[in-house]
Amino acid sequence: MGKLGRFACIFTPMALTLASLICLGLVFSGQLNKNMALQRDLYFFKADTSEFQANPDQIIDEVKKLPLNENLDNELLKALQDPKKASELKDFYTVGLWNYCEGTIKDGVETVDFCSERKANFWFNPLDVWKLGDAQTGALYPEKMQKGLDAYKKAVKWMVAAYVIALCLTAAEIVVGILAIFSRWGSLVTTVVSTAQTIFIMGAAVSSTAIYTTLQGVFHTVLDPYKIKPSQSTKMLSVVWLAVAFSIASGFFWLASACCCSGRAAAQKKVSVEKTPYTYERVASPYLGHRDAQQGHQLGSMAPSKGHGTSGHAFEPFRHTAV
Template sequence: MTSIGRIACIVFPYAVTVGALISLIFVGIGSTNSNSSTKTDLYFFRADLSNLTSAGGSSLANEAASALGDLTNFGSSCFEAALAEALAKNHIRDFYDIGLWGYCAGNKTSSGKFEAEFAFDPVSVWGLNNTGSSKDVEDILPSNLHKALNTYKAVSKWIFIAYIIAFGVTALELIVGLFAICSRLGSLVTSIISGVAFFFTAAASITATAMFAVFTGTFNTALKQYGMHGSMGHNIYVATWIATAFAFCGTLFWLFSSCCCAARSPYHGGRAGRSRVMAEKAPYTYERVSSPYGGAPAGPAAPYSGQHNVPMQTFRQDAYEPFRHV
C-alpha cells in the first residue's frame, strides 16, 4: 500500500525531471525553422555577414562586382578574393545560426532555410570551394580559424551524441520513476538512471559552452576585418543549463526518496494492523473449557496462578483437563 508521504516524496524529483526534459527539447528545436521567432532565437552561434567589407573597409559587394572574373587584381588575400566571388554569385546569406541538428541560413529581409548538418563548414556553405582561386580551399582560411574549425567539427559530433543520450535517458527516467511510487527499490533504480542523465546533460552543456566560446573568439579575431561578426546565443544556453540544474536536483531527490518514506506495510498501522493486534491473546493465560458431557458454557479466562500442578476433575469414569493453554 502506498502512503501519502511516499507520494509526496516522489512528486518533487518527478517534477524536476519533467523540467529537465522540456529544457532539452528547447535545446533540440533551436535553429530548425527560420520562420519561427522562438526557434530562431535558440542558437549556439550566429555568424552575421550582412555587412561584408574588404580589408580596406570598403563595401565588399561593390568591389566584388567590378573585380569579378579577374581575381588577380582584387583584394589583399586569397580569402578576400574567394569571399568576394562567392558574394557576387549570391552564395552568401546575411546570417547563419548554428543549432544542435544543423544550421539556418537566411537574409534579414527574407526567410531562410534549415540545413541538417553535424557541423557548420563555411568553406562549402559559403561556396569558397567553387571560386577560381588556385590555392587549396583549406589554405584560403586564416590559419587560426582553420584550426578552430577542425576542433569544432570533431567536438560537434560528441555534443550531438551527448544531447541525444541525455534526452533518451531522461525520458526513460520518467517511465521508471512511476515504479518509485511503490517502493524504495524503484527510487534507487531511478536515481541511477537519473545520475546517467545528469552526467550526459552536464557534459553536453559544459562542452558546448566552452567550445563555442573559443570558436566565437577565434571567428571574430580572424574575420572581423571583413565585416563579419560572430556571437553566442543566449536562450539556448539558458535552456541547457536549466536542464543541467534540474537533472542535478532530480538525482539528489531520487536518492533521498530511496532512503526514506517507505510504502506502508499492511502489518503496520491501519485497520489490518489494529485487527491483528486485537486478535492476539495475552501470554500465559488459561481459558475455561466446557464439559463434554454437561454442555456448560465456557467461563472467563483465569489468570495464570504460577503453579505447575493444575487440579483435575473427574466425572463418572472419564477425566479431562478443565483448562487449556492458549
C-alpha cells in the first residue's frame, strides 16, 4: 500500500475529528449572536418567565397552596411582586457557555432583545439578571436554592475549562493527524492526542449535562409556584453528545490506522520469465534417466575421451566401426 492508500486509510478518522471540532464550535457559539437562529437555539438552560409576567396574581395563589410556606413575608416574594421590577422581567432567559440572552414572546414567537457580554466562567445568577437587588431566597426553600446555586457556580469553572481544553486538543489532533499520512508512528501519536481529547470532551459533556439538569431541578422546586419554567435545549445536548460520539469513533480509527495501513509498497511478487526462443538450455541426457546432475557428471568423466573411438563428445556413446 503506497502513500495514496495511506491517505485513504486516515481519511475516516480525520473526517470524524473535524466533525467533532465543528460540534464544539457550535457549542462555543451558542447565544453569541442574537440575529442567528441556530445560535439562539443552542443554549444549556432556559428560564421561561412569560406566565409569571402575565399572571402575577395566580403566582401568589400557587404560593399559598404550598404546605411548607406558612410565611409569605419573604424577600424573594416581595421582589417578584414589585411592579417596577416585574415590568423589567423578560419573557425568557437562555444561558450559553459564555453569556445569557433575554427576550420576549409574542404570538408564540420568541424574539431575542439582548445578549450579555461574554465572560470567562460565566454562571447565571437570577438575582442579578432579574435585578432583584439584595433579595435573598431565605424564607422559601433557603437551603435548596442556595446550595444549588453555589454548586452550580463552582462546577461551571471546571466545565468551561474542560470545553476549552477539549477544543484545543481537537485542533491539535487535526494538525498531528497530518503526520499520520506518512507513517504509523504518526497515527500512534495522534491516537494519544485523540485519547486525551476524548477524556476532556466526555468530561465536559457529562458535567454540563449534570450541572444544568441539577439547576433545572432547583428552579423547578423553588420557583415553580411563581410559574417560572426551567428547561434545557435538546439541540445543545445533541450537539454536545455528537461531539463525544465523533471523538470516540475517531480515536478508534486512529488506533486502527496505527496498527494497519503501513503505507509501504507491497512486495513485488516473483514472476517467472518465459525464456525467449532459440536460447541454449541444458537438458538431461536420455542415457542418465532420472539420476541427478552429480551422477551424470561422474558418468561423463568416465567416458573415453576424444581420439579413443568416440565422436568427440564426452557424453556421446561409443560408435563401433568395422575392421
